[in-house]
Amino acid sequence: MQNTVVDLMKSHRSIRKFTAKPLSREIQEKILTAAISASSSSFVQCVSIIRVVNKDKREKLVTLTGNQPYVGNAAEFWVFCIDYARHQKIVPKGCYGYTEQVILGAVDAGIMGQNALLAAESLSLGGVFIGGIRNNPLEVCKLLELPCQVFPLMGLCLGYPEESPECKPRLPVDIFVHEDRYQSLDRDALDQYDQQVREYYKNRTNNKKDNSWSDDIEAKLAKEARPFMQNALKEQGFMTVI
Ligand SMILES: Cc1cc2nc3c(=O)[nH]c(=O)nc-3n(C[C@H](O)[C@H](O)[C@H](O)COP(=O)(O)O)c2cc1C
The missing domain is CATH 1.20.5 (Single alpha-helices involved in coiled-coils or other helix-helix interfaces)
Known part of the structure; x- marks a missing residue:
């Protein structure tokens, strides 16, 4: 049985080369509306998306994310953040700083981000998430003027594809x-x-190499995983309680 949504999902591959064509306002709105329609844990809606338009800021983000050129040259670059600053305005005396709130925000932002990418892919766009936004989280906070109770989780590059990479096989x-x-x-x-x-x-067409997935994982797990993260979260007002 043909199912175009499932077929689209199965054809996903990250796109890192884009044409210069911008996204029209209408297309941006379509993607954003699809993104924010995602489920939200307890209907808390604790996510903000920073659309980075300013060229200088984009260039700084290229460096801060570990020199990923597509952060600078994708038509759009969006930063998905956990955001309880809004809630603090509504409930100033509420309970904040819990580890659970970080997990909840990360789950919601992840689901929202995937909705955005899938919507973009359905409109013949491509994109790639940028976890590199967490390489220098506090500098990103400064650059994007993120207040206390807001934390950058991942970026998303979007644009019209200028490459057509093969799909990466997943674990069975x-x-x-x-x-x-x-x-x-x-x-x-x-x-x-x-x-x-x-x-x-x-x-594959680009970046050919001779190793297995287990080799990839061995290399990945031989390195520390952003050991500064707990401190950075605390600086932004998260994980200050338990
Ligand atoms: C949360 C998240 C963060 C990611 N961060 C990066 C990144 O910083 N740079 C990058 O080139 N790709 C990044 N990726 C893309 C992954 O490398 C990619 O999804 C994975 O290799 C599988 O390839 P595929 O998406 O083409 O199927 C990220 C993916 C996710 C889900």
Whole structure:
């Protein structure tokens, strides 16, 4: 049975090269309306999107995100933030600073971001999320004038694609999905997947390499994971309670 939404989801790949064509106001509004229609935990709606238009700020963000040129040259660059500053205006004496509020905000922003990217892809646009926005979170806060109780979680580059990369194979569904209880890793299935990823890397158009997914993960987990994050969150008023 044909399902165009599912087909679109399955055809996802990140786009990092864009034409100079801007997004019309109408297209931006379509994407943003789709984004904010996402579910929201307890209807708290604790997300803000900063649309970065200023060229100097974009260039500074290229550097702050680890020299990712598409942050500067995508038609649009949006920063998704957890935002309880709004709520503090409405309920100044409310309870703030809980770790749970960070998790809730991160989940909501993630869901909203994916709605945005999917809507964009449905309109023949492409994009890529930018976790690099958390490389220098407090400098990003300063640059974008984010007040206490606002924290940048991820960026999103959007634009008309100037490349058509192959889809990256994902882990098999049976490795992601467990039934009734946690099931230990199926090593044979992993070996097969590693081989599939190796073939994908060897044959893809750009940035060919010869390694498996397990090799990727080993390299990733050999490095610290932004160990400054807890302090940065505290500086912005998060995780100050428990
Ligand atoms: C939250 C998040 C942050 C990401 N950050 C970056 C980033 O900073 N730079 C980048 O080039 N890609 C980034 N990506 C894209 C991933 O590298 C990409 O989704 C992954 O390799 C799978 O490839 P695909 O999206 O083409 O299927 C990010 C993806 C997510 C979901």
